[in-house]
Amino acid sequence: xxxxxxxxxxxxxxxxxxxxxxxxxxxxxxxxxxxxxxxxxxxxxxxxxxxxxxxxxxxxxxxxxxxxxxxxxxxxxxxxxxxxxxxxxxxxxxxxxxxxxxxxxxxxxxxxxxxxxxxxxxxxxxxxxxxxxxxxxxxxxxxxxxxxxxxxxxxxxxxxxxxxxxxxxxxxxxxxxxxxxxxxxxxxxxxxxxxxxxxxxx
Numbered sequence: 001x002x003x004x005x006x007x008x009x010x011x012x013x014x015x016x017x018x019x020x021x022x023x024x025x026x027x028x029x030x031x032x033x034x035x036x037x038x039x040x041x042x043x044x045x046x047x048x049x050x051x052x053x054x055x056x057x058x059x060x061x062x063x064x065x066x067x068x069x070x071x072x073x074x075x076x077x078x079x080x081x082x083x084x085x086x087x088x089x090x091x092x093x094x095x096x097x098x099x100x101x102x103x104x105x106x107x108x109x110x111x112x113x114x115x116x117x118x119x120x121x122x123x124x125x126x127x128x129x130x131x132x133x134x135x136x137x138x139x140x141x142x143x144x145x146x147x148x149x150x151x152x153x154x155x156x157x158x159x160x161x162x163x164x165x166x167x168x169x170x171x172x173x174x175x176x177x178x179x180x181x182x183x184x185x186x187x188x189x190x191x192x193x194x195x196x197x198x199x200x201x202x
Contacts, residue, residue: 044162045113046123046199047170052106054179055187100182101144106175110148113170114162116201123148123158124198125175129193139186143193145178159202 112121125148134141150160150173163169175195185192 027124040115042114042116042201042202044116044152044199045165045170046197047111048197049109051147054104092127099159101178101180103145103178107125108172109175110197111170111172112160112162112199113165114169114201116162118194118202119162120159121162121201122159122200122202123150123173123179124196124200126156126198128196131192134190134193136186136190137165139190140183140185141190141193141194143177143178144180145176147176148197149174149176156161162201 071090110123112123114121124147127143127146132143134143147154147156148158150158150171153159154174154176158173160171160173163171175197179193
């Protein structure tokens with residue numbers, strides 16, 4: 001005759017056997033860490049105008065007395081080509097009517113952006129061979145002493161910051177040049193001069 005105690009012992013033995021036969025469910029996890037690196041290439045973008053037209057405006061005539069030998073004339077610069085520099089502000093200059101050289105500053109006519117090892121770029125300007133004179137039917141305007149500049153330095157070659165690749169952080173710059181009107185004999189458009197801007201990562 002099976003007693004209650006034997007039943008309990010038998011039930012316990014069955015539960016123990018089931019527990020030993022069924023392995024316990026365990027949560028298994030592992031993880032790893034990945035280092036992320038990026039190699040940024042040297043890259044530079046130069047914005048410039050394909051042409052710049054300087055429109056000098058003078059009075060139709062001028063009567064000079066013995067106490068004056070020159071008259072300042074207003075300067076209105078206009079540009080064509082390029083969209084990044086569409087808001088270029090060309091500085092006023094004085095056209096001396098005594099035949100001397102006139103220095104003209106063109107503001108915000110180039111810009112650079114990009115990446116370099118130093119975060120800077122070298123910007124240079126030069127007049128190509130044979131391109132230092134504008135002419136019209138024997139009348140000439142000579143260009144010399146061309147300089148490139150930003151807000152901190154000016155010269156034939158300068159070092160300027162790149163400030164990254166975004167357009168809003170581009171570094172803007174100026175061009176200065178001397179115009180010699182001593183051999184200018186005609187009014188109207190004079191053409192033929194050029195300057196070349198070169199931007200190099202450093």
